[in-house]
Each structure stands twice: as structure tokens, then as C-alpha cells.
Amino acid sequence: MTDAHTPSSTDRTTVERQLRSMIAEAARLDPAAVDRLPADTELFGPLIGLTSLAGVTLLGSVHSRFGVDVAALDLSLDSLQSIATLADFVTDHVKRG
Numbered sequence: 001m002t003d004a005h006t007p008s009s010t011d012r013t014t015v016e017r018q019l020r021s022m023i024a025e026a027a028r029l030d031p032a033a034v035d036r037l038p039a040d041t042e043l044f045g046p047l048i049g050l051t052s053l054a055g056v057t058l059l060g061s062v063h064s065r066f067g068v069d070v071a072a073l074d075l076s077l078d079s080l081q082s083i084a085t086l087a088d089f090v091t092d093h094v095k096r097g
Contacts, residue, residue, distance in 0.1 A: 013092065016087035018065065023048060023083065025056040039084035055080065062086075070094045 016039065022033040023043065027050050034048070043050045043058075050058065063069050068090050070079055079089035 012087055012091045015066070015091045016083065019062070019087055019090065021084065022052070022058055022061040022065070026050065026054045026061065028054075037083065039087070040082050042082050043080050043086065062090060066090050066094050 020034045021031055024031040027048050037047060041047050059070050073093060079085050
């Protein structure tokens with residue numbers, strides 16, 4: 001049975017691709033530029049430069065799309081370190097849900 005928030009495919013590659021699009025939108029960056037960044041690129045670092053407001057926007061998008069409340073599940077928000085850490089966290093929690 002598939003939940004309304006669960007993507008049809010929860011493999012990590014699919015999740016990361018969708019997250020990159022959400023990151024680009026939240027940070028107001030060119031999606032193609034975000035797609036070219038290495039997975040270990042820091043979300044709040046100079047290349048992406050998420051602000052706290054953009055971070056909240058991103059978390060809302062993640063919750064809406066995947067049904068994963070990152071802020072509630074990761075109180076230290078370590079999962080927001082990079083594209084890879086967020087993709088790993090979301091993939092892990094979508095599969096558990």
C-alpha cells in the first residue's frame with residue numbers, strides 16, 4: 001500500500017534528484033547548477049548558501065513531498081549538512097514510514 005506522501009520509487013537516486021530540485025527552488029538557484037554539484041556540497045555553505053528561511057522552506061517541501069518531518073526526527077539537524085546527508089536521511093525515513 002502506498003501512502004500519499006510516499007514517492008513511487010524511494011531509491012536513493014530518485015530521492016536525491018527530487019531533493020536537488022527542492023534545494024534549487026528553496027535557494028533560488030538554477031536547477032542545472034545544483035544538479036552538477038557533488039553530493040557532499042554543504043547546504044548552508046557558499047555554493048548553495050541556504051539561509052535559515054530557505055532551510056525552513058526546504059523542510060516544508062520535504063515534508064509535503066515525502067512525509068518526512070526532518071526537524072522533528074533530527075533534532076540536531078545533522079541531516080542538513082549536505083545534499084548527501086539529507087538524501088540519506090529522507091531515503092531512510094521514507095522506507096521506514
